[in-house]
Amino acid sequence: MTTPPAARPPEIHKEPSMLLQKNMLADYFTRVSKAREEGKKIAYTFVPGNLTELLHAFDVVPVYPEINALQNGMRKRSAKFILDAEKIGHSEDVCTYVKADLGMLLNGNVGPTGEIIPEPDILLLSYTGCFTFMKWFEILKQHYPKAEVVMLQVPYQGEGTPTPAMREYIVRQLRESVIPAFERISGHRFEEDRLREQLRRSAEAEEGLVFALQSARRRPSPIDAYFGGVYYIGPMFTAFRGTPECVDYYDTLREEIQNRIDAHAGPITPEGPMAEEKYRLIVEGPPNWTHFREFWKLFYDEGAVVVASTYTKVGGLYDQGFRHNPDDPLGTLADYCMGCYTNLNLPTRVELIEKYIRDFEADGFLINSIKSCNSFSSGQLLILRELERRTGKPGGFFESDLVDPRYFSAANIKNRLESYLQMLDQRRSQAVA
Amino acid sequence: MTRLRPTVAEIVEQTLALYEDLDFSYVRAWKSKSTSRRAVGFMPVYMPREIIHAAGMLPVGVMGGGDRLDIIKGDAYFQSYLCHIPRSTIELALSHRLDSLDGMVFPSICDVIRNLSGMWKLLFPEKMARYLDFPQNFDPALGGRFYRQELESLRSALSELNALPPQDSALTHSICLFNKNRRLVKALYDLRASKPWLVPTYEAYLLLRAGNILDVEEHTQLLEDYLVRVESEPRKPMDNIRVIVVGSFCEQPPLGLILTLERAGCYIVDDDFVLASRWITADISKTGDPLEALVEAYLKNSTFHSSKFEGSTPKWRHLIEQVKARQADGVVFAAPSFCDPALLDQPQYEKGLEEAGIAHTTFKYAENTGQFQNIREQIGTFSDSLKLWSEAP
Numbered sequence: 112m113t114t115p116p117a118a119r120p121p122e123i124h125k126e127p128s129m130l131l132q133k134n135m136l137a138d139y140f141t142r143v144s145k146a147r148e149e150g151k152k153i154a155y156t157f158v159p160g161n162l163t164e165l166l167h168a169f170d171v172v173p174v175y176p177e178i179n180a181l182q183n184g185m186r187k188r189s190a191k192f193i194l195d196a197e198k199i200g201h202s203e204d205v206c207t208y209v210k211a212d213l214g215m216l217l218n219g220n221v222g223p224t225g226e227i228i229p230e231p232d233i234l235l236l237s238y239t240g241c242f243t244f245m246k247w248f249e250i251l252k253q254h255y256p257k258a259e260v261v262m263l264q265v266p267y268q269g270e271g272t273p274t275p276a277m278r279e280y281i282v283r284q285l286r287e288s289v290i291p292a293f294e295r296i297s298g299h300r301f302e303e304d305r306l307r308e309q310l311r312r313s314a315e316a317e318e319g320l321v322f323a324l325q326s327a328r329r330r331p332s333p334i335d336a337y338f339g340g341v342y343y344i345g346p347m348f349t350a351f352r353g354t355p356e357c358v359d360y361y362d363t364l365r366e367e368i369q370n371r372i373d374a375h376a377g378p379i380t381p382e383g384p385m386a387e388e389k390y391r392l393i394v395e396g397p398p399n400w401t402h403f404r405e406f407w408k409l410f411y412d413e414g415a416v417v418v419a420s421t422y423t424k425v426g427g428l429y430d431q432g433f434r435h436n437p438d439d440p441l442g443t444l445a446d447y448c449m450g451c452y453t454n455l456n457l458p459t460r461v462e463l464i465e466k467y468i469r470d471f472e473a474d475g476f477l478i479n480s481i482k483s484c485n486s487f488s489s490g491q492l493l494i495l496r497e498l499e500r501r502t503g504k505p506g507g508f509f510e511s512d513l514v515d516p517r518y519f520s521a522a523n524i525k526n527r528l529e530s531y532l533q534m535l536d537q538r539r540s541q542a543v544a
Numbered sequence: 545m546t547r548l549r550p551t552v553a554e555i556v557e558q559t560l561a562l563y564e565d566l567d568f569s570y571v572r573a574w575k576s577k578s579t580s581r582r583a584v585g586f587m588p589v590y591m592p593r594e595i596i597h598a599a600g601m602l603p604v605g606v607m608g609g610g611d612r613l614d615i616i617k618g619d620a621y622f623q624s625y626l627c628h629i630p631r632s633t634i635e636l637a638l639s640h641r642l643d644s645l646d647g648m649v650f651p652s653i654c655d656v657i658r659n660l661s662g663m664w665k666l667l668f669p670e671k672m673a674r675y676l677d678f679p680q681n682f683d684p685a686l687g688g689r690f691y692r693q694e695l696e697s698l699r700s701a702l703s704e705l706n707a708l709p710p711q712d713s714a715l716t717h718s719i720c721l722f723n724k725n726r727r728l729v730k731a732l733y734d735l736r737a738s739k740p741w742l743v744p745t746y747e748a749y750l751l752l753r754a755g756n757i758l759d760v761e762e763h764t765q766l767l768e769d770y771l772v773r774v775e776s777e778p779r780k781p782m783d784n785i786r787v788i789v790v791g792s793f794c795e796q797p798p799l800g801l802i803l804t805l806e807r808a809g810c811y812i813v814d815d816d817f818v819l820a821s822r823w824i825t826a827d828i829s830k831t832g833d834p835l836e837a838l839v840e841a842y843l844k845n846s847t848f849h850s851s852k853f854e855g856s857t858p859k860w861r862h863l864i865e866q867v868k869a870r871q872a873d874g875v876v877f878a879a880p881s882f883c884d885p886a887l888l889d890q891p892q893y894e895k896g897l898e899e900a901g902i903a904h905t906t907f908k909y910a911e912n913t914g915q916f917q918n919i920r921e922q923i924g925t926f927s928d929s930l931k932l933w934s935e936a937p
């Protein structure tokens with residue numbers, strides 16, 4: 112699952128921040144494809160609990176297989192990749208991100224922008240919030256025997272809060288295992304000041320992301336915090352955090368949203384500014400990427416705006432106050448890794464969504480249950496019940512997949528969404544009567 | 545008065561009764577002997593049971609509901625594309641069959657069991673529910689240190705259940721008892737591998753499952769009895785192939801499936817069923833700090849498994865070693881549907897086996913699968929083809 116995007120569906124109505132992000136991404140993929148020629152080392156790594164600032168401090172180029180998978184999903188290339196992975200023995204039952212990635216590899220590792228993604232020198236396994244990450248990199252290691260695997264185990268917040276022992280474990284792994292491995296492979300010495308500088312810029316950009324996410328408390332909300340939100344988290348959750356471009360991106364985004372706030376305008380959809388805000392919803396779970404625009408359209412056609420989502424927290428809960436702290440570089444990386452959404456236990460997830468429902472004055476909440484993703488999906492039916500019980504707000508339940516188009520039924524989702532919204536209407540009219 | 549050893553038939557009858565008792569009556573009876581007694585359940589795959597035992601409690605392995613539990617409420621908690629064991633486990637709890645358990649431990653094996661720990665907290669707030677993380681870093685100073693802190697924290701959570709402070713001497717004593725138990729389980733597995741006609745897996749499996757619930761000393765005695773008695777059973781070798789079953793470590797195959805494999809011409813000479821009793825592969829040190837001994841055993845002497853990260857060595861290396869050590873003719877991948885850990889490993893194993901020229905076959909099951917005809921045919925064909933191969937000039 113886990114990831115943000117920053118995609119480029121055709122004929123989309125684009126705001127300045129989107130154009131900026133599009134260019135950033137294009138540059139990034141070019142940088143990746145040229146990294147070898149420029150003598151740079153390449154690390155494949157995951158989005159949740161990513162150590163992007165640390166990689167930058169070593170001048171190592173990060174590649175995120177999850178992002179490649181989702182980008183290929185948006186570009187309708189994942190179906191073939193998944194089938195190719197199944198042809199070599201991967202089960203139809205397992206996470207499709209893994210299969211989409213493997214399929215890309217089997218087809219020459221041509222990335223979403225048509226440029227070849229070079230082999231990794233390092234497989235940096237930030238094992239945060241998802242068991243499948245371990246399996247995924249075991250598989251990749253077999254394909255890339257020369258790559259060195261570097262593991263950072265991030266303990267799960269089973270009891271609801273991170274403990275000092277967990278934090279210490281992560282910091283010690285960073286200091287005694289991850290950093291020495293990066294020094295060895297990259298040939299650069301670790302310079303803490305370089306890391307601090309990155310972290311300082313991360314924190315600055317994080318303010319901008321939080322401004323965007325919190326803007327949805329307004330009526331009308333100037334953003335869609337799920338379908339639009341996945342674009343807003345793009346630079347922050349991936350290769351850009353800690354860079355000056357990332358700070359610029361969030362400055363641009365802030366300005367754009369402020370303009371909409373000033374104009375009392377709603378979110379921008381791929382078909383232009385959204386009409387009246389009729390329903391305010393919270394969404395739990397990742398989106399579907401293969402039919403992303405179709406999925407979004409079902410919402411904006413009905414005047415449904417997502418005012419907060421959990422998916423936009425897979426790379427960190429900045430809205431709950433976390434900021435990277437340059438004064439404690441390794442400690443802050445540990446805190447960051449532990450706090451990603453899928454690393455929270457179920458009761459904490461319920462509390463967070465409950466808070467969103469109240470803080471964002473939502474009419475209800477929806478769960479998009481992803482077949483691929485046990486980390487997100489297992490337990491979601493109980494989340495549904497708990498939230499309904501605690502908030503009295505109705506919940507809706509959809510099922511789809513991230514990048515496997517076989518599990519996206521537009522008609523089914525449309526029906527469900529329509530009847531869900533009708534139910535909200537009925538409740539409203541009963542409340543008025 | 546000398547104790548009369550039970551016969552093999554009696555042991556099978558007793559263990560089958562324990563297996564079929566979804567009400568965990570044994571646990572209730574065990575607890576009724578003293579008001580201070582507590583019982584703590586744990587999910588697959590591994591749990592350092594010594595810690596529960598040393599706290600004066602009965603460790604109880606909960607392995608889902610098998611094929612005899614009607615799922616009435618459990619399905620409402622899980623989507624159709626998730627495996628079966630969490631729904632039957634929730635069913636057991638909602639139908640009050642787990643009421644005798646004072647707590648549950650959810651070891652780190654996959655995200656389904658991980659999330660089940662949180663579901664437990666929400667559904668049964670009055671019961672202790674702990675997630676137990678295992679180290680993926682095997683350096684004693686890193687992963688070892690973290691794991692020790694996990695165990696200390698579990699220990700203190702347990703001591704809240706009966707208000708007894710943890711004692712190292714008790715833990716050392718428990719380690720000794722479980723060492724003996726593990727040695728006998730190993731002897732059982734070794735005997736089955738050397739004389740598979742003597743120890744049908746149906747019986748070995750029931751014995752292992754009994755170890756999930758019986759007090760360790762009682763279980764050790766049962767193993768001893770079986771090992772002595774089975775030697776004189778009038779059982780004859782058959783023309784079966786020798787296979788290792790892989791992938792069934794969490795949601796268990798129904799008993800009927802194990803029988804089907806045997807009847808289709810297989811001697812199962814190794815497997816990954818009920819791993820908690822075999823996870824640690826050598827005696828745990830009974831000298832020094834007992835908690836440290838548990839940590840060391842995990843880091844140095846635990847079996848290979850899907851839930852353990854294998855960063856540098858090929859996943860299949862251990863399996864091929866096992867095939868050789870057990871002189872197996874082939875491998876049967878039998879994984880529960882939707883089991884990510886098992887199913888994501890499978891293609892890697894297959895690749896390794898193919899390179900090594902070792903035959904294998906694959907199917908999926910659910911713990912409540914009732915029809916085995918297809919599997920019987922598939923395994924029959926697999927077995928016949930291997931026999932033909934071995935008979936070829």
Ligand code: SF4
Pocket residue numbers: 112113206207208209240241242243244453483484485486487513
């Ligand atoms: S299981 Fe979920 S979190 Fe894990 S890789 Fe797959 S989609 Fe991502």
Ligand code: SF4
Pocket residue numbers: 627628629630653654655656657794795880882883884885886
């Ligand atoms: S059967 Fe597999 S997926 Fe299901 S809980 Fe067990 S290990 Fe996890």
